[in-house]
Amino acid sequence: MSNKILSFVLFLLALSAHLNATPPNRNSDANEIITTLTLRDQQQVIIRRMREEDINEAGEIIRAAYLDDCKNIEHATSEERCQMFTVPVERTRHALHNIHNDKDSVLFVAELAEKNSNVAQLLGCCRVKLNPEGNSKDNGPFGQIGPIAARIGLQGTGIGTALIRVAEEYVVRQWHVCEMQLDAHSIPKPVEGVVHPMTPLLQFYAKRGYRRVGKTMWFDPANSNYVTMPGHLCHLERMVKDLCVPSATTGGDGTKRGREQQSAEKSPKRMRKHQNSAYSVKNYVKDLIKDDDHLNVLVEAAVDLAHNVGLIKRLDDSDSRSRMNSDFASIIPFTLFPSPYPRQIFLQALDVQTGLQKLYFRVSCDYAFLAEQFKDVIKTNDLMRRMAEIMHEIQREGQKQAYTLFLARSDYMVGVQLDKETGQKKYGLKQVEMNIGSVVGSAFGPRTAELHRQMLQKVGMDASNLPESRAFNTLAEGLYLGWQKFGDPDAVVVFAVLQGSVHRFDERAIEYELQRISEGKVNIVRMSSKEAYHKLRLDEDFKLRLSADGRVVALVYSRSGPLPEWTDEEWHARRTIERSTAIKTSTMFSALSSSKKVQQVLAKPGMIERFLPDPEDKEIIAEIRKTFAGLWGLEKDDDETRNLVQHAIDNPDLYVLKPQNEGGGHNYFDEELREKLQHFTHEERAAHTLMERIQPMIVKNYMVRPHEEPVLSDVVAELGVFGCLLGDKRNLSILHNKQHGYLVRTKPASSTESGITAGGVYDSLNLF
Template sequence: MSKQTINQSNGTVNSPKNYVLEAVPDEKTLAELSCYAIDYCHTIGNVALWNERKDSHDIAVTPPIALLPSPFPAELFEKAKAVQQTLSELYFRISLDHDFLIDAYRDVVKADKWIAKQIELMEKVKADGIRQPICVQLQRADYMSHWDEQEHKMELKNVEVNIGQVGGPGCATLMSKLHKKMIQKVENLRYGPLTSTVNGKLPENYPRKGMAETMFQAWKLFGDKDAVVVFMNQPELFPVCHFEQLQFIQFELEKLARKEGFLINVIRMPIKETAQRLCLNEKDYTMYADGKRVALIHMAYGYLPEHYPSDKEWQIRFDMERSKTILSPNIRLSLSGTKKIQQVLAKPGVIERFLPGQTEKIALLRSTFTGLWGLEEDNDNIRAIIKDAIEYPKKYVMKAQLGAGKGNYFDEQMADMLSRMSVKERGAYILQQKIWPVVAKNYMKRPFEKPTLENIVSEVGIYGSFIGNEQNGGKVLWNRVEGYLVRSKCHNVNQGGVSEGGGPGIPCNPFSPSFPCSPIFPGIPSIPGLPISPCSLCSPLGPLFPGIPLPPEFAFNPEKIMN
C-alpha cells in the first residue's frame, strides 16, 4: 500500500484506497448510476418534502445522498455496536441520580439559561411527584475513526451521544437498501464484483423496525388499547427529518400493531399546537390529546431553547412530565444526554458509580472517549489546556449544551471566544479533543445537481432502544442495539446535517450537508491490537476506511500541522 499523506488544512489522514474510482471509471457510468440511484430512491420511498415547497405534500425529492457506500474499519464498527447496550443502561442510571445531575450542572447554570430552565423544570417535577415510572430512551451514539499517533493505530472515538431526538432511523434503513442495490448495479455493469471489494461486507440494517418495536412495547406497557401516541415535531423546519421519523413513529408502528391485532392512532402534533391540543386532567393526571387519552409522547422536537418561545410551551412540558403518559424522553433523560455529562463521565471513577462491577464493559467504553475538559474551574491544568487551545485551535472543539449539532465552535472562532470569556462564561462549555478521521472518496448527489467526487469523512451512529422502570433503583425492561446510520461529508467541513436541508449546494461550504450513507467493509486484514466484543445487529454498506494497517513508518503529529 502506498504511503498515506496528510491533508494540510485539517490534519486528516488521506487513504488512497478509494474503491469508488474503480466502481465509476468514466462520466457515462457516473450519469447512469446517478439516474439509477434517484429512480430507485423514489421507488422505495427514500424521499422527503422539498425545502423550497415545505407547504406542499405533493412534491417529493430525494435527500442529499452518497452514491455508493463509504468505507469504514469493520473492527471499529463492531466495537461501536459492542458498547451500545452499556451506553444505554449508563444513561438510564444517570437519569435516576437527581443529586448527580444537579452537581454536574452547578456551574453550567450560572451562564447557560437554557440548561438552567431545564434544571428548574426537573426540580419542579421532582417536587410535584413522578407518576409514570416507565421511561423510553431512543439513543444514537456517534463515532469517527481516529488516528492515534502515539499508539500508531486507528481507534474508535465517540463524538457525542444523542437521546430522544435521534434522526435517521427511517432514512438509514432505506439508504442501506439503496446502497445494496447500487453495488449490485455496479456488478451488473462490470459483469462481476469489484476487485477492491471482492470480500466486502454490507451489514444488514433495520433501525426503522427496531425503533418502532420499542415504541410498540412502551405503548403496550401503558395498558390501554384505546390510548393514542403523540408524535411531537415541527415538520416545516426540517422536512427530511420529519418524513424519515414518520417512517418509524407512525407507519412502521401502525404496521406492527396490526400484526398483533391492535389499532394504534398516531397523532402528529407540532409543538406550537400543544398548548391548545394537549390537556392534563389534574384529578388523575391523565394527559389527553384532542380529547383522547395519551399513552406515549415521542418528542422529535423540543431540544433547543427556540422551541420554547413562551411560558405556554414550558407549562405544557411541565404537564407532560407530571402526567401518567410515557415520555420519549423525559426531562431527566434529556439532561443526561448533554455534552457536559459526556465530559463528566470521562473523569476517573464516574462510570463505576453507575455500573458497579462491570469492569470489562467500562474499559471497552472508556477506550472510545476522547480528551474532554470542563472549563468551569480556574486551575493550572485548565489554564494550560485553554492556552493550548488558543495557540493550536485545530486540535480542539468547544461545545455548548445544545443538540442537533448546534453550539459547536471551531478554529479561530473558538480561540477568540476562549481568549475573551470569563470563568463564569466558560462554565457553559466543554472542550473536546478533535478527532482525526480517515479521508476517503465518494460521489455526493444533491437534489437538482450533478454528482460530484469529493474527499469525505464519515461518522457512524449506532442506534440503541431502551425501556426502563425507574422504581426501586431502576430496572431494565428492554435494551437492544437497533442498527446504524453513516453520514459522510466533505473532509474540511466542520459540521452540517441532512435534516438541516442540505445547504446551498456548494461543495465543502460550512453549510454543506452530511450525506446519509452506508459503510462497506472490504474484507482487508484487520487493524492489529483492537479489542472486540460480541454484539447485536446493524446494517449499512460499509463505513469509511477498509481496515488496512497503516505502515509503521507513517507518523502523524497534529501539532506539526497546526503551526
C-alpha cells in the same frame, strides 16, 4: 463539465495508460500529462513528469521560493534574514539531477498549457520519494514529499495544492503505500513536551490533510541544496497524512486484481504493510467510474432509486398557509456508493451500545448528580436553565411515571492516532456524542443501504459487506413496549414533531412500523410542539389527555426539542407533558443526562464505576472507556484549567468547543474557538465543554445533492448506532435493552458539521 471533474478524468486516463504500459526505462513516461487546472486568471496549466531540460528552471523556482519562505519565518530577526542566501546554482542542479535519476524518486512540474516565448514556462515543481523500508523495523514503507515550490508571485493560485494532490495519487497507485510524510520549517528551538502554535507553513499543510505527530528535528544548513541560514533557525517538524490505498475493482476480466497481485510479488514488503495495517482501506469508489458518461448514468439511476426507496423529503410551498402540504418531493442528499469502513470498528460500536444505554439510564435516575453538574452551566445557558427548572419541579412534585423509555443513538468517528512506540498509525472508535429521544435517521439509514446495495449490483460488485439495518423497527418496537407497559389499550401515542422537518418521512416510517407491530391497536396522533399547547391538557390526577376528545395519552414521543428558539407556549406544553403520567421519550432527566456536560464528566476516572458498580460490568466499562475522546470541563478557575484554555487558544486546531445546546451543531472550531475562549467570561466558559478534535479517517466518494453536479471528494463518515431501553426508575431495573440498526452521515473532509441540514449526506458502509 467542471474543471475539477475534467482534471480528475484526465488524471485517471493518464495513470491508466501509464499502469498498462511496459516502458523500456523509468523515464519513458516523462512527457505524460498527469492533470490540468485553471488558475485564477483563467490560464490553463498542466502537470507532468519532469524532464532533464527542466532541471535548471526548476532549481531556480525552488531556490527562490525557499529563500522567500525562510525570510518570512515569524521568529527570525532582520539580522538573521540578512544571513539567508541561496546556495550556488550548480549545487542545486546537481541535487535535482540526482533526484531525477533516483529510482525511488519522481519530480513533477507545472507549466502553462499554451507555450509563450515571453513567459516563463515552469510555474512550480514537487518531488516525492519512496522510503521502501520505512524509518524503523516496525514502520513500513511510506512516501515523502518535498521540496514543493511555486514560482514567486503564484503562491495561492492552486499550483502547490495540485502538485501535492498529484504526488499523493502517484504514491498510492504506483507504490501502494498508505502514508505520506513531509518536514516543514517549524520553530527556532523545540521545547520537549510543549505543543507549539502552527506557523503559516504548517497551517498550509494542515489544511491539506497533514497532521502534526509531535516530532521535530534539526538539519545542518551546510547540507542544504537550496538555501542556507543561521543554524538555530534550522528546525523542521514532521507532518503525516493518511492516504487511502485503492483496491482492485471486480472487473469482468480480473485485470486489475492481477495487477495488484503482481505488485505484491514485486514488492512484498510494501503490500504487507497495506494488508496488515489497521487501515488497509479499500478505497474502491474512484475506480468504479469509467468516464463522465458512465458517472451521469449512475447518478441518474441513483436518483431514481432514491425516489423509489423513499430517500426523499417533502418540499414546502411558497404559500406559508400550506407549508408541508406540497405534493413535490426532492431527494435527501446521499453518497453514490457505500463508504469503506473497518469491520472491527463497526462491530465494536455495536457491542458497546447496550452498555452505554444502561449507563445513561442510571445517570438519568440520579437527580442529585444531574443537579450538581448543571449548577454552573445554567448561569449563562438559557436552554439548559429552562430544562433544569422543569427537572427540579418534577423532582419536588414527585415523578408520576416510573417507567422511562430511551430511544438512543450513539455517534462515532474513526479516529486516527500515531503510536508513540512504533510510529505507526492506529485507528480507533471515538464517540462524538450520545443522543436520547429525538434521534433521526432510523429509516433513512436503511433506505440508503438499500439504494447502495442496488448500486453495487449495477457495477458488478459484491454487496454482501453491507450490514443490514432496520433501526426504525427497533424504535417502533420500543414505543410499542412502552405503550403496553402503560396498561390502557384505549390510550393513544403522541408524536410531537418539528414543523417543516426534512425528516418527516423518517418519522412516518416509525409510525407505520408501530401500527404494523401492534396490528393497528395503537392510535397515533401527530402534532407539532406549538400545537401541543392547545391540543394537550393535564387532569388533576396528572393524566395527560387530548383536548379535543379527552382520550388518555399513554406515551409521548418527542421528535422536537427542547430548542433555544422555543416560545413560552412550547415550554408550557413540554412542562405539561413532563408532569403527566404518560411515558416519555425523552424526559428532561434523560435529555440532560445525554448532554455534552455529562459526557465530559463520565470521562473522568471512576465516574462510570459510580453508575455501574457491579463486578459483572467491569468488562463493558473498559469497552465504553475505549471510545472516549479527551473531554474537559471549563467551570473551574484553577491553574490546570487556565493552562488548558491557553493551550486551546494557542492550538485551536486540536480542540472543539461545545456548548450544551441540544440538537447537534453549534460547535466552535479553529479561529472561532480561539476568539470565544479569549473573550468568554468565567460563567460563559463554564457553560461549554472542551473536546479533543478527532483526526478522522478520510475516504473518497461522490455526494449526490439536488441540482448539484457530483464530484469525487474527500469525505468523513460519522456512524450512528441505534438502540432502545425501557427501565423502571423506582428500582433501576431494566425491562428491555436492545441494540439494532445504524446510520451513516458523511460530510466533506473540510466540513466541521455532519448533520444533513448542515451539508452532510446519508451514507452506508462497505465493511472490510
